[in-house]
Amino acid sequence: MAHIELRNVSKSYGIGKDRIEVLRNINLTIVEGEFVAIVGFSGSGKTTLINLISGLEFPDEGEVLFKGQPVTGPSHERGVIFQNYSLLPWLSVHNNVAMAVKEKFKKWSKKQISERVKEYVGMVGLSHAIAKLPKELSGGMRQRVSVTRALSMSPDVILMDEPLSALDALTRGTLQDEILNIWNKDKKTALLITNDVDEGIYMADRIIPLRPGPRATLGPEFKIELERPRDKTELNNNDNFKQLRNSILEFLIQIGNERKSKVSKEYILPGIKPILRTRLGTRV
Amino acid sequence: MKDKSINVLKFIGLGFFEPVVRLAAGEEIKKNLTELIKKVVFPILSIFLFLILWSVGARALYNTEKNYKIETARKAGGETAVKEELARLETGQSTINSLPAPAAVWDAFKSLIADHKAISIKKETFYERVSKTNEKLVAQGKKEITYTGRPSFVDQIMTSLKTVFAGFILALFLAVPVGMVLGLSETLRSSFNWFIQIFKPVSPVVWFLLVYMIVKTLTLTYDGDVSFVISFIAVGLCAMWATLVNTTLGVSSVDNDYINVAKVLNLSVGQKVFKIILPSSFPLIFTGLRITVSVAWMVLIAIELLSQSPGLGTFVWEEFQNGANDSNAKILAAMFVIGLIGFMLDRLMFSVQKLMTFTEA
Numbered sequence: 255m256a257h258i259e260l261r262n263v264s265k266s267y268g269i270g271k272d273r274i275e276v277l278r279n280i281n282l283t284i285v286e287g288e289f290v291a292i293v294g295f296s297g298s299g300k301t302t303l304i305n306l307i308s309g310l311e312f313p314d315e316g317e318v319l320f321k322g323q324p325v326t327g328p329s330h331e332r333g334v335i336f337q338n339y340s341l342l343p344w345l346s347v348h349n350n351v352a353m354a355v356k357e358k359f360k361k362w363s364k365k366q367i368s369e370r371v372k373e374y375v376g377m378v379g380l381s382h383a384i385a386k387l388p389k390e391l392s393g394g395m396r397q398r399v400s401v402t403r404a405l406s407m408s409p410d411v412i413l414m415d416e417p418l419s420a421l422d423a424l425t426r427g428t429l430q431d432e433i434l435n436i437w438n439k440d441k442k443t444a445l446l447i448t449n450d451v452d453e454g455i456y457m458a459d460r461i462i463p464l465r466p467g468p469r470a471t472l473g474p475e476f477k478i479e480l481e482r483p484r485d486k487t488e489l490n491n492n493d494n495f496k497q498l499r500n501s502i503l504e505f506l507i508q509i510g511n512e513r514k515s516k517v518s519k520e521y522i523l524p525g526i527k528p529i530l531r532t533r534l535g536t537r538v
Numbered sequence: 539m540k541d542k543s544i545n546v547l548k549f550i551g552l553g554f555f556e557p558v559v560r561l562a563a564g565e566e567i568k569k570n571l572t573e574l575i576k577k578v579v580f581p582i583l584s585i586f587l588f589l590i591l592w593s594v595g596a597r598a599l600y601n602t603e604k605n606y607k608i609e610t611a612r613k614a615g616g617e618t619a620v621k622e623e624l625a626r627l628e629t630g631q632s633t634i635n636s637l638p639a640p641a642a643v644w645d646a647f648k649s650l651i652a653d654h655k656a657i658s659i660k661k662e663t664f665y666e667r668v669s670k671t672n673e674k675l676v677a678q679g680k681k682e683i684t685y686t687g688r689p690s691f692v693d694q695i696m697t698s699l700k701t702v703f704a705g706f707i708l709a710l711f712l713a714v715p716v717g718m719v720l721g722l723s724e725t726l727r728s729s730f731n732w733f734i735q736i737f738k739p740v741s742p743v744v745w746f747l748l749v750y751m752i753v754k755t756l757t758l759t760y761d762g763d764v765s766f767v768i769s770f771i772a773v774g775l776c777a778m779w780a781t782l783v784n785t786t787l788g789v790s791s792v793d794n795d796y797i798n799v800a801k802v803l804n805l806s807v808g809q810k811v812f813k814i815i816l817p818s819s820f821p822l823i824f825t826g827l828r829i830t831v832s833v834a835w836m837v838l839i840a841i842e843l844l845s846q847s848p849g850l851g852t853f854v855w856e857e858f859q860n861g862a863n864d865s866n867a868k869i870l871a872a873m874f875v876i877g878l879i880g881f882m883l884d885r886l887m888f889s890v891q892k893l894m895t896f897t898e899a
Contacts, residue, residue, distance in 0.1 A: 310801055328802045340795040344817045353813070357803045 257443045258284040263316035278469040291446045291454035294464030300447045304415045333409030337416045339400040341388040358407040374406040394425035411443045596639040638867040646867035654690035698849035705773030713781035721789025738779040742837035746772040765847035777834035784826030788819030828887040
């Protein structure tokens with residue numbers, strides 16, 4: 255059964271003449287246990303897409319279905335990892351994660367909650383920093399806490415909105431592996447939004463480009479038939495990988511060019527000449 | 539050990555003593571010596587400069603008045619009148635009430651402390667004498683006899699501190715809840731904005747009169763100190779606006795990211811308010827509270843003066859009315875005490891505010 259399904263979803267913002275249709279006719283099906291990556295340009299509506307699936311926003315047309323039922327709001331079953339981490343800065347790492355655990359397991363005692371928090375924080379390698387405040391952590395560490403917080407609720411689906419965009423390239427690589435490791439353990443359904451094609455190919459089973467907005471639609475999907483576990487260094491020599499990468503990039507560049515040509519406006523210039531003041535007097 | 543003490547100093551706002559600690563530990567002598575000179579020696583020198591300027595100015599003002607008196611005497615009755623005037627100035631029959639010199643202010647301060655000690659002794663002996671009678675009265679269910687003599691300077695300081703504390707608590711419990719409600723509801727905010735804008739700039743004197751009108755009737759049967767009640771209510775009402783505005787702003791401008799976290803975690807409304815919105819607005823709320831404390835201390839003196847509550851404001855006014863020889867000096871002594879207490883209150887709030895800041899900014 256499809257875990258997540260979007261049927262003819264459209265979403266617009268604004269009213270009247272300022273109304274912008276961000277997404278139009280989005281059709282997407284994600285099967286249980288699949289890892290899907292959506293790659294796209296900035297401002298194409300990627301965050302809107304994730305918000306529709308998680309239930310933070312509602313579509314103007316079409317339906318968003320989770321396990322066959324329409325999505326009516328956010329839920330523990332759909333864990334979200336935000337682009338800005340969104341850690342509460344006045345709470346320590348432990349308490350940030352505990353807050354999520356407590357909402358999912360309302361009847362648990364403090365001790366039980368604490369144990370679960372410690373287990374999950376240990377999974378991302380932050381046991382030594384469990385009592386620190388977010389301001390005392392580096393960007394990579396904060397993102398790990400954000401991942402832990404989402405996972406500690408044992409969601410059925412993990413939605414990741416450009417989780418690694420704000421990190422440097424080296425930390426990004428490390429965290430990609432860590433996320434994959436965690437995903438491997440339970441093989442949950444995962445949706446990754448990213449602006450990096452390599453990251454999408456490295457991590458996902460399927461990669462779908464999102465056309466640039468307004469009225470963004472999903473492009474053709476590319477199946478990734480590379481075997482897991484994937485090795486980053488070896489991947490660069492893999493013909494399959496190179497071919498896949500080139501096709502996706504070609505497609506994206508092509509769309510980019512189309513958009514440029516669509517966007518350029520014709521300006522009719524007035525037929526006037528500048529008046530020049532020279533030493534020899536005014537010259538028209 | 540050294541680092542810990544430096545952290546403590548910085549926390550209470552006395553970070554300029556850092557070079558002293560480092561020098562005592564023998565660290566980087568040259569750099570810390572220059573730091574010491576900049577942060578400790580220069581300020582002390584500037585204090586001396588201030589005292590010297592003050593002294594010179596006071597002397598000059600005194601001489602101007604003295605010469606004026608002599609000239610008037612000369613015009614009235616010639617040289618003999620001048621000699622009489624000089625004699626009168628010696629014995630103190632004729633006084634010159636100009637700006638007192640630093641030495642005079644220090645003497646006045648010492649005499650106020652001595653006066654306080656004397657009054658404390660009087661109070662003790664009074665309560666010893668009256669203790670037996672008081673026990674009988676309490677057993678009969680009647681009120682105790684209290685000391686009704688003149689309050690000393692230190693007693694007045696205590697009354698002022700109590701009033702400002704009570705006023706601050708009132709402001710806190712009025713402004714924070716109201717601010718939160720206004721911050722959460724856009725409709726209420728725009729409905730009541732006019733009220734805040736009109737009452738915020740009202741002068742403390744007018745607030746006092748307003749409170750007096752209302753509280754006077756309500757406390758007809760109250761036999762405590764009515765002037766204290768009126769004072770602290772007026773102080774609270776004057777000072778609460780900063781906290782109110784800041785709380786409203788803090789609550790209404792919570793980062794969208796945190797609201798999203800609340801949504802994704804499916805928090806109830808109560809939890810959302812108390813676990814996410816309130817903590818995230820703490821920095822602004824505490825900034826408001828710090829402003830409230832300093833405003834409260836400033837308006838306190840004026841309000842006490844009007845309500846005749848036995849505090850520093852009354853002290854200053856009475857000395858001014860007295861016009862005795864050392865009155866001006868006493869007033870200046872009170873001024874320095876007021877300033878120092880205000881400084882300490884602000885440092886206290888500063889430390890509390892730092893505790894509540896959790897972002898890098």
